[in-house]
Amino acid sequence: MLFDLVRVLTPTVGTGTLTLGAAADGGRTFAAAGVMDGEIVSYAIEDGATREVGEGIYSAGTLTRDMKASTTGSLLSLSGSAKVSITVLAADLPAVRFPRIAESAVNGHRALSANAAGQVRHCGSDSADAQAVLGISLGAAIVGDIVLVHSGGDVEESSWNWTPGPVWVGAGGVLTQTPPSTGTLIRIGVASATTKLTVNPQVLAKL
Missing domain, CATH: 2.40.30 (Elongation Factor Tu (Ef-tu); domain 3)
Structure with missing residues (x-):
């Protein structure tokens, strides 16, 4: 309430x-x-x-x-x-998801950004457009396929093994709990359980 x-x-x-x-x-x-x-x-x-x-x-x-x-x-x-x-709290808000065309091959549960045409690609701490991070992919896609982007709210994945706390974007858009030491510091969200991530992308600093 x-x-x-x-x-x-x-x-x-x-x-x-x-x-x-x-x-x-x-x-x-x-x-x-x-x-x-x-x-x-x-x-x-x-x-x-x-x-x-x-x-x-x-x-x-x-x-x-x-x-x-x-x-x-x-x-x-x-x-x-x-x-x-x-x-x-971020978890109080409904999940925000939308479809986009993959500019290049996309792996599941990677951070994404979009080009000028709105097509998405991996967005890592080492990416030139890291400050334009949208959210994470909910599945894999080949070039030209539709990928579902999750930009806010909870995601659960049985293969995850998080320690409750912040989750960062690493090189190539990989999600990690080790913050990068170079590039752009992006917190993609917070893990509230081993298999649950509340996505709320925030660009915190240029390293």
Whole structure:
């Protein structure tokens, strides 16, 4: 569920369930926004320079924590002065997929970019057009065939073996959890399970 302008303080210390406090920074409390006991919401926690997002169940001024991503790779150990907001996660959005013609042979689950005619090709950290990454291919295609491009939302693949955390684009459009040291730093998404990737392409830096 979505609720607008919710932002509160939390006195919680450690990694446990959140105790929700007073409204912060002009926001509203969960109760004031109409959040009911038992409702599941997507949350964001800010504690100094660290961040955590996830899903939680609201009940009587508390919120459970099912972390989906964080800047530390695990549940934040909170300081007692963090802030909690209701947010929208990439996984909350419907999957975005569209067909394109393959300019060259395309392998499955590779990052893709498009030429001026809209035809797609592998897009790697070493590609000249790396900053124009569209998403990933959902299957292989030969030249001139249609390939389905997945540019947002969840993808599951039984052959994957991710460690939950960021997934990067390597040379040739290969998906990897080792960030490249040269070329363009592209985070294609975040793995939330060993076989599940939430695609949300972001060009972060030119290396």
